[in-house]
Amino acid sequence: MEKRSKVVLLPCKAYEEEELKRQLKRGLELLGGLSSIVKKNETILLKPNLLKKSETEKAVITHPAVMGAFALLLKEEGYRQIKVGDSCGTSTARKVMELCGMDQILSEQGVQAVDFDRGVRVDFPQGRQAKEFVMAAEVEESDALINICKMKTHQLERITGAVKNLYGCIYGFHKAKGHTKYPDAHSFARMLVDLNFHVKPRLHIMDGIMAMEGNGPGSGDPVPMNVILMSQDPVALDSVFSHLIYLKPQLVPTNDQGEKMGLGYWHPERICLLLPDGEISMEEAVRRFGNPKFVVDRSPQKSDWWVWMAKFFHIFQKKPYILEDKCIGCGICVDSCPVEGKALKFIGKKAPVYNYRKCIRCFCCQEMCPKKAIQVK
Ligand code: SF4
Ligand code: SF4
Known part of the structure; x- marks a missing residue:
């Protein structure tokens, strides 16, 4: 039988710490247990989506309660060396965390909030699109990165999920420069896949309790999707997200390029989708948890010729x-x-x-x- 990537779908209707912790714990069990993912003596960096200063109810950033519940779980399991940081679009990670109360929640767990204020250039000769990155030093210095992304739409890549969230590991204004270097959705997606190969997050968690539809990732509308997704395969996780919003997963450039470049699987037959009480088919998951009215760009993929013409003229x-x-x-x-x-x-x-x-x-x-x-x- 062909290898399949596990994705855990946790039904969750509210940002309530105890319930979140219980669900995340079950999710980790289904993925083989925390100790199979991170060793106790390793330094851990939690990477939320902290795009910009925003109130949590606007669904722009990973909800502080998800961060808090996961940090608490790590602490209870005996992990001690935990930091949280991001390279934000505007402002700094600590200021974004301050505004939404995430810093308070995390400091109660003894988790250190850090700004990505140092950059380090790293060569990546094996990259298919990107041959080097200017990384946030905190990312390079951590043993294990855990990606805690947000379920949102995105104008360039249709959605921003697990694969795209790693772009916040790039240091400072090099993020903006990357857009000029990789200006179209597919070259940008290939660079993101290279970046995922470089960072190698141990685990991806998606906060999709309150998602963002429409004019995302910063100006869309909050919409309840009532799920948390977990996986060690970011492409499979984003594929499940795509299915739940009735978007063909192959239309998402990071899924398409992610599977072609060997990062993970978007084809549903290569995904083992698990609820807390056992496996479920993609069709059944979509029927129970999907939202056909979710506002996202579902237009067909344009041919390369069309894209070239449109750009040229x-x-x-x-x-x-x-x-x-x-x-x-x-x-x-x-x-x-x-x-x-x-x-x-x-x-x-x-x-x-x-x-x-x-x-x-x-x-x-x-x-x-x-x-x-x-x-x-
Ligand atoms: S290049 Fe165009 S889309 Fe990008 S920031 Fe500038 S004006 Fe906006
Ligand atoms: S368009 Fe938005 S960001 Fe630009 S000047 Fe107006 S309010 Fe500010």
Whole structure:
């Protein structure tokens, strides 16, 4: 029989610590136990999604209760050397954690919140797309990284889940630079797969109790999906996420490239999907836990020829635009733009104006806008 990747689906309707801890514990048992994943003497780095300062109910960031419950579980199992950090889009990890109360919850567990404020260049000659990375030093210095991502939509990659969340391991402004180096969804996805191979997280946990649909990953709408997903295969985990939102998993570039490059499996026949009380088929999971109305880009994949034409002639491409009545003129979008000379600027009006000929459609501006003023059409 062909090898299959285990994905655990934990039904969970609320961010309640005891219940979360009980469910996560069961999830770990189903994956073979915590001791099979991390050794007691290893240093652990927890990597949530801390995209930007945001209230937890907006579903932009991994919920502090999930982080707290998992940290508590680690402590109870005797793990001592635990840190938590991320390379945020704006602000710093500690400030983001402060605003949502995550720092308080984690400090009660003795977990140290860290900013990724040092970078280290690492060669990755075996990379199919990326031959080097500038990594956050904390990532390189930890023995075991545990990825605690959020279930959200994404304009470039359709979804951001386990594979994409690792991009926060890149140091500082090198994240923005990466968008100019890998400007389209597939080259960006291949780089992310290389990055996953480099970091080799031991475990992926997805907070999908309250997910984000629509204009994600920073300006979408919260929608309850009532699940936590766990796996050691990030592609399989993201594939289950895709199925639950009625998005063909092969349409997600990180799934497609992830399987082609050998990171994991998106095909359902290569996934062993487990509920706390046993295996379940993908069809049954979708029937019980799926949401056909989840707002996500389900449009068919364009051919390479079409993509080339659209880029060359600047036509038929998705593009960001600003709702002027929502814009407060803060300039965060301009600061976030990685293009040299900027692809959007203030030129007399309250809201910045796009130069679509320069814009590489990375959607960093849309991700970072604090007022949901940037939409994509
Ligand atoms: S579009 Fe958003 S980020 Fe840009 S200036 Fe307006 S409010 Fe700020
Ligand atoms: S304007 Fe926005 S989408 Fe275009 S390149 Fe700049 S940040 Fe990316």
